[in-house]
Amino acid sequence: MAVTQETVQTVQEVEKYKYGFVTDIDTDTAPKGLNEDIIRFISARKEEPQWLLDWRLKAYAHWLTMEEPDWAKVGYPPIDYQDAYYYSAPKSAEDGPESLDDVDPELLATYEKLGIPLHEQEVLAGVKNVAVDAVFDSVSVATTFKETLAAHGVIFCSISEAVKDHPELVKEYLGSVVPYSDNFFATLNCAVFTDGSFVYIPKGVRCPMELSTYFRINAANTGQFERTLIIADEGSYVSYLEGCTAPMRDENQLHAAVVELVAHKDAEIKYSTVQNWYPGDENGVGGIYNFVTKRGACRGDDSKISWTQVETGSAITWKYPSCILQGDRSVGEFYSIAITNNFQQADTGTKMIHLGKDTKSRIISKGISAGKSQATYRGLVKMMPNASGARNYSQCDSLLIGSECGAHTVPYIESRNRSAQVEHEATTSKISDDQLFYCRQRGIGEEEAVALIVNGFCREVLQELPMEFAVEAQKLVGISLEGSVG
Amino acid sequence: MSITSASQAMLDRYEAVRETLPGQQIAWLADLREAAVRSFGETGLPTPKVEEWKYTNLRALDGFDFSEPPGDAGAAVDLPDAIGAGPRLVFVDGVFRDDLSRLGDFDGVRFTPLADRLEGGADLIQPRLGDLGQDQPLLALNGAFLEDGYVAEVAEKAEIAQPLEIVFADTGGDIPTARQPRNMIIAGAGSRVQIIETHLGAAPSQQFFNGATMITVAEGASVEHRRVQRQGTGSVHVNTVRARIDNGGIYDSFVLQQGAAVARDEVQVGLTAGGSVARLNGVYLGDGSQVLDNTTVVRHATENSTSEQLYKGALTGSARAVFQGNIRVEAGADGTDGRMTNKTLLLSDKAEIDTKPQLEILADDVKCSHGATAGELDGDALFYLRARGIPEAQARGMLVEAFLGEVIDGVEEEPIEPLLRDAVGNWLAHAQETEEV
Numbered sequence: 001m002a003v004t005q006e007t008v009q010t011v012q013e014v015e016k017y018k019y020g021f022v023t024d025i026d027t028d029t030a031p032k033g034l035n036e037d038i039i040r041f042i043s044a045r046k047e048e049p050q051w052l053l054d055w056r057l058k059a060y061a062h063w064l065t066m067e068e069p070d071w072a073k074v075g076y077p078p079i080d081y082q083d084a085y086y087y088s089a090p091k092s093a094e095d096g097p098e099s100l101d102d103v104d105p106e107l108l109a110t111y112e113k114l115g116i117p118l119h120e121q122e123v124l125a126g127v128k129n130v131a132v133d134a135v136f137d138s139v140s141v142a143t144t145f146k147e148t149l150a151a152h153g154v155i156f157c158s159i160s161e162a163v164k165d166h167p168e169l170v171k172e173y174l175g176s177v178v179p180y181s182d183n184f185f186a187t188l189n190c191a192v193f194t195d196g197s198f199v200y201i202p203k204g205v206r207c208p209m210e211l212s213t214y215f216r217i218n219a220a221n222t223g224q225f226e227r228t229l230i231i232a233d234e235g236s237y238v239s240y241l242e243g244c245t246a247p248m249r250d251e252n253q254l255h256a257a258v259v260e261l262v263a264h265k266d267a268e269i270k271y272s273t274v275q276n277w278y279p280g281d282e283n284g285v286g287g288i289y290n291f292v293t294k295r296g297a298c299r300g301d302d303s304k305i306s307w308t309q310v311e312t313g314s315a316i317t318w319k320y321p322s323c324i325l326q327g328d329r330s331v332g333e334f335y336s337i338a339i340t341n342n343f344q345q346a347d348t349g350t351k352m353i354h355l356g357k358d359t360k361s362r363i364i365s366k367g368i369s370a371g372k373s374q375a376t377y378r379g380l381v382k383m384m385p386n387a388s389g390a391r392n393y394s395q396c397d398s399l400l401i402g403s404e405c406g407a408h409t410v411p412y413i414e415s416r417n418r419s420a421q422v423e424h425e426a427t428t429s430k431i432s433d434d435q436l437f438y439c440r441q442r443g444i445g446e447e448e449a450v451a452l453i454v455n456g457f458c459r460e461v462l463q464e465l466p467m468e469f470a471v472e473a474q475k476l477v478g479i480s481l482e483g484s485v486g
Numbered sequence: 487m488s489i490t491s492a493s494q495a496m497l498d499r500y501e502a503v504r505e506t507l508p509g510q511q512i513a514w515l516a517d518l519r520e521a522a523v524r525s526f527g528e529t530g531l532p533t534p535k536v537e538e539w540k541y542t543n544l545r546a547l548d549g550f551d552f553s554e555p556p557g558d559a560g561a562a563v564d565l566p567d568a569i570g571a572g573p574r575l576v577f578v579d580g581v582f583r584d585d586l587s588r589l590g591d592f593d594g595v596r597f598t599p600l601a602d603r604l605e606g607g608a609d610l611i612q613p614r615l616g617d618l619g620q621d622q623p624l625l626a627l628n629g630a631f632l633e634d635g636y637v638a639e640v641a642e643k644a645e646i647a648q649p650l651e652i653v654f655a656d657t658g659g660d661i662p663t664a665r666q667p668r669n670m671i672i673a674g675a676g677s678r679v680q681i682i683e684t685h686l687g688a689a690p691s692q693q694f695f696n697g698a699t700m701i702t703v704a705e706g707a708s709v710e711h712r713r714v715q716r717q718g719t720g721s722v723h724v725n726t727v728r729a730r731i732d733n734g735g736i737y738d739s740f741v742l743q744q745g746a747a748v749a750r751d752e753v754q755v756g757l758t759a760g761g762s763v764a765r766l767n768g769v770y771l772g773d774g775s776q777v778l779d780n781t782t783v784v785r786h787a788t789e790n791s792t793s794e795q796l797y798k799g800a801l802t803g804s805a806r807a808v809f810q811g812n813i814r815v816e817a818g819a820d821g822t823d824g825r826m827t828n829k830t831l832l833l834s835d836k837a838e839i840d841t842k843p844q845l846e847i848l849a850d851d852v853k854c855s856h857g858a859t860a861g862e863l864d865g866d867a868l869f870y871l872r873a874r875g876i877p878e879a880q881a882r883g884m885l886v887e888a889f890l891g892e893v894i895d896g897v898e899e900e901p902i903e904p905l906l907r908d909a910v911g912n913w914l915a916h917a918q919e920t921e922e923v
Contacts, residue, residue: 071537383860385835385836398845398847400847400849400850400852401850402850403817403818403820403849403850403851404817405848405850406846406847406848407845407847408844408845408846408847409843409844409845409856410842410844411842411843411844411858412840412841412842413839413840413841413842413858413860414838414839414840414841415830415832415838415839415840415860415861416836416837416838417832417835418832418833418834418835418837418861418862419861419862420860420861421859421860421861421862422858422859422860422861423857423858423859424843424856424857424858424859425855425856425857426843426845426855426856426857427853427854427855428845428847428852428853428854428855429852429853429854430850430851430852
């Protein structure tokens, strides 16, 4: 950049800061509501460069022209976007409970069933004065992880840090998969995202660990507008695990996260999610609205992106992790379990856009609805004219437990290439009395039997989860369905 | 909300012709028309922004000029041979042609043009017209114009041996036209009947066909409804069938979609009582830049009803086919068995299929499944035939015929079967002549 140009820009930045935003600079919470000043405030608090602020403002301006989508099979009262806080610094530890004795016993009972160690329980419940390091016996595991990762050249940090330390990477990739104008919730996220994770795996590196345990500790309190960006450079591999089997109590009702993945030539990204946010009580009061945009681009030849999700929480889930298969022979996978109970509503699925030759995609979706809940699979498989030899296989199974719930399947298949092969199958059924009788006869309690049968129904997806999570997820499946039979 | 220019043209046309529409002197009918036109005016023709019309665009109609007066009502027309020895009603350019039809006395069935039944039709016709389908713009539009169509009223327990045949033909010409016939099939308890509708048109004519057929299948009755759509290549064809099936009744539908520039056959079935059955099958053959849409909505409203759907098609050129199937199982409709399959062969580089087989299930004791595939001919099967000395073109033809044959097998030994096999054979021969298929 020419020196004069730079100077001009710097002056502009200073001016904007000076006149564009004058109040509240010292507070930790931005005032309620959403406007350009709030966005400038967030950006200033995070000491962001001008280009990022401009990007946020561009997104905000676009968001104002958009309408909230209503095509999903979910119902909720209208959201007042002006009646919310868009920035608040992480809550101080002082607000937390004194000890586990002060924590909601229901929550503890769930931790117990999931087999979460006591120390971890304390951290999850936000007990005061429990250092993250104490979760593990060794010296700061977090630090150790960081060192190991650094030795391999892996960058793993919060996206705010990345903006400061690796601006060239963030600038190149941010919004390159989910553009600022993508959809109502993603655009809102662009304007007001507060934090999230950033991962960069350099060429030829196989990330030495699952970026999971580490994440569980560090990513707490990233806020309701989370932004994640993962880049796997040529020939690299990373497995990333988001979320937690333990139920998270969260004050924010609206969550609008964006996750972008970029896989270069020969690279592979495996992204697993376990989502168990507060689903509301058994009468459907409260609960999180989870409106997430997740998308991965297989940019290079022979790259692969695999999404695995276990969705058991949230009052409303609106989520379609997608793959854009640009590189020849690239592969996209989507494995999903969505369990809804009580009054939960889930509208989830995937999009597989085949652009490159001989690209492959596989979709396995298992929906289980119980209580008065509604679960919808909504997916798109699109074969573009150049996707010669592309293949897709989709299987969407739904299981109904009880007569008051609903299970819906809405697949869209668009094929514009003769040599592309698309296969889609879907079934809907209930737990058969025979299966239940068989288990009961062998002395297995009814709830356990249901958990067992449902786990069998979900097996193909559970197998895709990283080992340590698979075990917890299996238990979670049982717990989510408690009270749904008998 | 603004409406498309074709929608406005339709409203203008209604104003111009309303005094000449059949049965206009009948007060209740005039009221129905007015209600329907108001309803249509609110939304106009659907655009791709409407989810149900995401894949099929009616904008071609904006290029039609509907202001011209209709053509000669006595025009000569080439009719295909009659199918079977039953009665036949022929409508040419929207007008019932006594001279071309075969009426006669057939036991157990009253089969007439709708216009003949309007006068004094307050008992039978009016309640059935009351369901104009104002929930859907195209049905409302049809209800506003409500032109002459057919009424097939089958007496209780009557078994009609010969098919009832209807031909809607268009002689073409330079003047764009709109035909909006309203038909009714009323099958009394325990009756059996087969209806064969043929839609024909001269190739280049700009015709907008917007038909609607209301069907009631009473207890234990069986209605077989066959539709052959071969309209002219310049036309836009939308045909909506709405059937209500009572306990133990069977509605069996088969559609061949071959003609028109843009065509949509939409079947909506309400399975309203136990033991009711819907079988919906279809074959589509697309070439050039045709858009052929098959849409089905099957609603299982109560316990123990069954539906089966099989739609298969082959596409060449830059033709595009759309299949939208929806099985909805209402709460309490336990014992539902619903199956839906859609398979498409893409025989050229530019052909496209958009399919959306949808399930909406609100009851738990159900068995529902759907499947969809799209792709080209199986290379292994082709190799197998080639290895046995069968020339490539012939081998491909055999495979296409076998692929589509699965659906046609469902109407085996019916009077319409040879016609369908010929249609596939001729389409294929033509496709192989014009491009490498």
